[in-house]
Amino acid sequence: MKFADLHLHTQFSDGTFTPEELVLRAQNVGLACIALTDHDTVEGCARAAAACANVKMEFISGAELTAEHEDTEVHILGYFLDPQNRVLLNRIAKFQADRQNRINEMCAALNKLGIPLKAEAVFALANCKSPGRPHVARALVKEKLIDNLDDAFEKYLKKGRSAWVPKTKMSALEGVELIHQAGGLAVMAHPGLNRTDDIIPDLVDAGLDGIECFHTKHSTVMAERYLEIAEKYNLLVTGGSDCHGFSKKAPLIGTMKLPYEHVERLYAAKKAADAKRQAVAAK
Numbered sequence: 265m266k267f268a269d270l271h272l273h274t275q276f277s278d279g280t281f282t283p284e285e286l287v288l289r290a291q292n293v294g295l296a297c298i299a300l301t302d303h304d305t306v307e308g309c310a311r312a313a314a315a316c317a318n319v320k321m322e323f324i325s326g327a328e329l330t331a332e333h334e335d336t337e338v339h340i341l342g343y344f345l346d347p348q349n350r351v352l353l354n355r356i357a358k359f360q361a362d363r364q365n366r367i368n369e370m371c372a373a374l375n376k377l378g379i380p381l382k383a384e385a386v387f388a389l390a391n392c393k394s395p396g397r398p399h400v401a402r403a404l405v406k407e408k409l410i411d412n413l414d415d416a417f418e419k420y421l422k423k424g425r426s427a428w429v430p431k432t433k434m435s436a437l438e439g440v441e442l443i444h445q446a447g448g449l450a451v452m453a454h455p456g457l458n459r460t461d462d463i464i465p466d467l468v469d470a471g472l473d474g475i476e477c478f479h480t481k482h483s484t485v486m487a488e489r490y491l492e493i494a495e496k497y498n499l500l501v502t503g504g505s506d507c508h509g510f511s512k513k514a515p516l517i518g519t520m521k522l523p524y525e526h527v528e529r530l531y532a533a534k535k536a537a538d539a540k541r542q543a544v545a546a547k
């Protein structure tokens with residue numbers, strides 16, 4: 265049996281592995297195919313693709329876009345994205361800039377509380393265009409301003425806590441469109457985590473291609489529920505570990521292995537979408 269992990273993060277967002285380390289780990293746990301889905305960036309895709317090619321592992325370039333629909337946060341996974349797509353790169357550059365501003369704002373809020381964390385320390389640690397709260401948490405631990413990552417979230421960074429700053433999000437409908445115009449397939453990430461079931465029909469109307477039924481934080485009951493929803497709306501089924509390396513305790517890669525038949529359906533859908541686009545362009 266062949267398996268895949270279609271939800272992985274690297275140092276290009278808030279994971280701790282380099283693309284090369286991630287691929288080595290994927291190889292060690294016996295995966296045949298991986299997709300890189302860093303938050304709001306495709307920066308790591310070229311290196312991950314090269315590392316996969318070296319070990320003859322299949323690679324799907326992707327990203328996890330932060331979006332919202334009717335005040336509900338929803339993460340949209342894009343698969344088979346062209347990492348050079350100009351429209352995509354221009355659009356996500358704005359969200360990356362907002363993420364960087366947000367680090368300044370979170371540090372200012374911490375400073376007000378008497379915690380002397382400098383934004384520069386967070387940027388130095390993050391060293392990427394898409395910094396987020398896990399980088400602030402790690403910087404707090406590194407600077408010995410807090411004991412551990414959980415405490416950082418519990419005390420300061422969780423939604424509603426004193427140094428929490430909301431993130432700018434694109435609309436989910438725009439996210440789906442942005443992914444499609446970059447040659448990708450749009451998949452709703454971990455629906456069980458955000459309690460986003462109500463918005464599924466709207467996203468389907470907008471052209472959603474798939475739903476992430478299998479995720480390390482989905483119970484078996486949840487996975488079954490989303491498999492039923494996938495069937496009802498004729499959506500592709502995906503799954504992944506959402507591994508962030510050591511950002512959250514032990515690395516999750518290898519703990520969620522997606523049967524390869526789902527990847528085959530993804531490839532078929534990508535082929536069909538490309539053919540449809542070509543037919544439209546030829547008209």
Ligand code: AMP
Nearest residue numbers: 278303395396397398414417418422431
């Ligand atoms: P951001 O994109 O900056 O809002 O950060 C989101 C990241 O923080 C995701 O990878 C989450 O899994 C992680 N995160 C959110 N809440 C917590 C928490 N309570 N403890 C640890 N990590 C968290």
Ligand code: ZN
Nearest residue numbers: 273278303508
């Ligand atoms: Zn993350």
Ligand code: FE
Nearest residue numbers: 328339453454
């Ligand atoms: Fe997510």
Ligand code: FE
Nearest residue numbers: 271273328506
């Ligand atoms: Fe993720």
